Amino acid sequence: xxxxxxxxxxxxxxxxxxxxxxxxxxxxxxxxxxxxxxxxxxxxxxxxxxxxxxxxxxxxxxxxxxxxxxxxxxxxxxxxxxxxxxxxxxxxxxxxxxxxxxxxxxxxxxxxxxxxxxxxxxxxxxxxxxxxxxxxxxxxxxxxxxxxxxxxxxxxxxxxxxxxxxxxxxxxxxxxxxxxxxxxxxxxxxxxxxxxxxxxxxxxxxxxxxxxxxxxxxxxxxxxxxxxxxxxxxxxxxxxxxxxxxxxxxxxxxxxxxxxxxxxxxxxxxxxxxxxxxxxxxxxxxxxxxxxxxxxxxxxxxxxxxxxxxxxxxxxxxxxxxxxxxxxxxxxxxxxxxxxxxxxxxxxxxxxxxxxxxxxxxxxxxxxxxxxxxxxxxxxxxxxxxxxxxxxxxxxxxxxxxxxxxxxxxxxxxxxxxxxxxxxxxxxx
Amino acid sequence: xxxxxxxxxxxxxxxxxxxxxxxxxxxxxxxxxxxxxxxxxxxxxxxxxxxxxxxxxxxxxxxxxxxxxxxxxxxxxxxxxxxxxxxxxxxxxxxxxxxxxxxxxxxxxxxxxxxxxxxxxxxxxxxxxxxxxxxxxxxxxxxxxxxxxxxxxxxxxxxxxxxxxxxxxxxxxxxxxxxxxxxxxxxxxxxxxxxxxxxxxxxxxxxxxxxxxxxxxxxxxxxxxxxxxxxxxxxxxxxxxxxxxxxxxxxx
Numbered sequence: 001x002x003x004x005x006x007x008x009x010x011x012x013x014x015x016x017x018x019x020x021x022x023x024x025x026x027x028x029x030x031x032x033x034x035x036x037x038x039x040x041x042x043x044x045x046x047x048x049x050x051x052x053x054x055x056x057x058x059x060x061x062x063x064x065x066x067x068x069x070x071x072x073x074x075x076x077x078x079x080x081x082x083x084x085x086x087x088x089x090x091x092x093x094x095x096x097x098x099x100x101x102x103x104x105x106x107x108x109x110x111x112x113x114x115x116x117x118x119x120x121x122x123x124x125x126x127x128x129x130x131x132x133x134x135x136x137x138x139x140x141x142x143x144x145x146x147x148x149x150x151x152x153x154x155x156x157x158x159x160x161x162x163x164x165x166x167x168x169x170x171x172x173x174x175x176x177x178x179x180x181x182x183x184x185x186x187x188x189x190x191x192x193x194x195x196x197x198x199x200x201x202x203x204x205x206x207x208x209x210x211x212x213x214x215x216x217x218x219x220x221x222x223x224x225x226x227x228x229x230x231x232x233x234x235x236x237x238x239x240x241x242x243x244x245x246x247x248x249x250x251x252x253x254x255x256x257x258x259x260x261x262x263x264x265x266x267x268x269x270x271x272x273x274x275x276x277x278x279x280x281x282x283x284x285x286x287x288x289x290x291x292x293x294x295x296x297x298x299x300x301x302x303x304x305x306x307x308x309x310x311x312x313x314x315x316x317x318x319x320x321x322x323x324x325x326x327x328x329x330x331x332x333x334x335x336x337x338x339x340x341x342x343x344x345x346x347x348x349x350x351x352x353x354x355x356x357x358x359x360x361x362x363x364x365x366x367x368x369x370x371x372x373x374x375x376x377x378x379x380x381x382x383x384x385x386x387x388x389x390x391x392x393x394x395x396x397x398x399x400x401x402x403x404x405x406x407x408x409x410x411x412x413x414x415x416x417x418x419x420x421x422x423x424x425x426x427x428x429x
Numbered sequence: 430x431x432x433x434x435x436x437x438x439x440x441x442x443x444x445x446x447x448x449x450x451x452x453x454x455x456x457x458x459x460x461x462x463x464x465x466x467x468x469x470x471x472x473x474x475x476x477x478x479x480x481x482x483x484x485x486x487x488x489x490x491x492x493x494x495x496x497x498x499x500x501x502x503x504x505x506x507x508x509x510x511x512x513x514x515x516x517x518x519x520x521x522x523x524x525x526x527x528x529x530x531x532x533x534x535x536x537x538x539x540x541x542x543x544x545x546x547x548x549x550x551x552x553x554x555x556x557x558x559x560x561x562x563x564x565x566x567x568x569x570x571x572x573x574x575x576x577x578x579x580x581x582x583x584x585x586x587x588x589x590x591x592x593x594x595x596x597x598x599x600x601x602x603x604x605x606x607x608x609x610x611x612x613x614x615x616x617x618x619x620x621x622x623x624x625x626x627x628x629x630x631x632x633x634x635x636x637x638x639x640x641x642x643x644x645x646x647x648x649x650x651x652x653x654x655x656x657x658x659x660x661x662x663x664x665x666x667x668x669x670x671x672x673x674x675x676x677x678x679x680x681x
Binding site: 037038039040041043044045047048049050052053056057060061062063064066107111112115121122123124138141142145153154155156157159160162167168365366 | 438443444446447464469470472488492517518521522530533534535563622623625626661665
């Protein structure tokens with residue numbers, strides 16, 4: 001069997017690679033997506049580290065969704081060690097996480113995904129064709145930066161969130177000032193951006209039968225200890241440590257995650273299709289205006305879910321800032337003496353989907369074992385299935401490669417954080 | 430137009446994203462620089478470059494060769510961020526048996542091509558300039574790009590985080606509240622971020638070594654230990670974020 005290799009996979013975060021397997025007649029027989037990041041062994045390096053240092057350490061896994069790591073790790077440790085955080089402090093931390101969702105979605109849709117949707121090669125072509133839209137995208141990114149910097153300290157590796165709470169809160173004046181900027185500048189820019197994305201008519205319409213998984217809570221999925229897959233609800237520990245099958249390709253090293261032998265999808269489309277009725281009413285109205293208040297047919301329509309989530313997050317943040325009263329809660333970070341080891345588990349919806357954390361902490365507060373399951377790693381199996389279904393038996397050509405690349409970009413893989421995947425070398429026969 | 434390349438090695442993309450956002454947000458720079466290599470954006474021209482910004486440490490021979498190639502094709506090479514300059518948090522595995530490390534994460538460790546020690550960029554090629562930080566500050570990248578566009582490189586003023594606290598008028602969190610802080614031994618550049626958020630610095634910009642010897646370092650560690658700093662905070666600052674500098678502390 002011959003193998004043709006293409007590299008690198010462009011317009012995704014980090015580095016990836018697609019391998020296409022063709023037969024003697026040059027027809028496609030198999031598709032494999034690979035992460036070519038060199039591993040950094042985070043599950044190893046958090047060992048023997050005190051639980052208070054773990055959130056800042058794991059946030060270094062991903063340069064785009066670091067606060068999902070910090071907050072997810074803090075929540076897991078607090079839950080496992082029995083540290084309770086008041087609801088208003090929880091809400092404050094959630095704002096940092098929502099701001100990150102805005103930043104990530106705008107960068108993905110605006111700079112990485114839109115070029116595909118409008119037939120441009122890169123975002124620079126887009127900038128030339130539609131400078132006004134490009135300017136709106138950049139301004140949106142800058143505003144999400146301002147939010148994250150004000151509340152979290154910086155846009156990656158935020159410093160205000162720690163185990164037990166928040167180190168410092170903004171004042172009411174600062175909150176009102178931010179709110180004013182958001183209402184005056186961010187809201188109209190977002191309207192322009194949303195109008196462009198929701199009016200596009202280039203989304204493929206095919207129906208994909210997908211198993212969709214997200215965290216489960218009463219609100220639109222954000223963070224929880226429960227997971228919902230299609231109609232099944234299960235606690236996160238059971239799901240990730242027992243239910244999910246972690247498979248290894250024959251003679252290869254990358255790991256694939258499946259449920260009962262089938263790929264599943266996490267991320268914006270999963271959250272949106274299952275819980276769109278929990279979005280803010282203003283967001284639902286916006287979607288209805290453009291005929292998008294309905295289940296998305298396939299992963300290529302993911303930009304719709306990202307714009308909806310961005311809109312929903314902006315409203316949630318402005319509501320929060322408007323009613324904000326300054327807080328002075330002192331985080332409870334004192335080590336809790338426990339007579340036995342604690343299993344600390346939490347699942348958080350990173351921009352790209354469920355990020356599962358599990359830390360086993362000993363009686364001295366040191367991590368003895370950890371498990372992190374990232375959204376991109378979970379989506380690889382589905383990516384391959386969808387990719388193959390579109391190109392199986394076609395004669396290998398530029399168009400096939402382009403199709404496979406678009407499948408990858410639609411999933412928004414953040415490859416840096418795929419801690420469970422690894423480079424694989426393939427020899428061309 | 431100056432041709433700029435963004436090269437990513439073993440890292441999280443955080444510094445490159447900071448650099449990208451900073452570049453896109455500065456209209457004056459967009460008219461001076463053309464991004465000719467950045468895989469994330471779909472631009473992969475493999476010609477000669479004026480400037481290459483490198484993020485991440487070097488983990489295997491493939492990356493080492495790639496880095497050498499980029500060096501050969503670039504006029505100026507800048508190491509961007511703590512991983513590129515110092516080795517980064519992945520250095521925390523140094524000293525452990527790499528086969529054991531691989532086994533804890535991967536079921537087929539023999540397939541993983543990775544050095545036992547991640548190497549900073551300067552271990553492999555000549556570095557013309559560096560910016561520390563985890564992640565780097567966007568402003569620092571803009572400064573570099575502006576200065577480079579007129580034919581120079583910024584000046585480096587070696588200081589500790591303490592000097593930034595003083596300039597900002599912040600009360601020392603360690604002296605006044607007994608919060609363990611790595612600021613005195615950490616390179617400046619963050620604008621005293623953690624102390625302004627009422628917490629101690631954890632050293633993510635890397636270790637300050639030009640005037641620190643092993644005796645001073647031990648005294649300092651003794652001090653933060655007494656304040657109750659967890660061993661892993663000190664370990665992460667010295668052997669992670671500050672790995673390369675720590676290796677060369679005078680008297681070690």
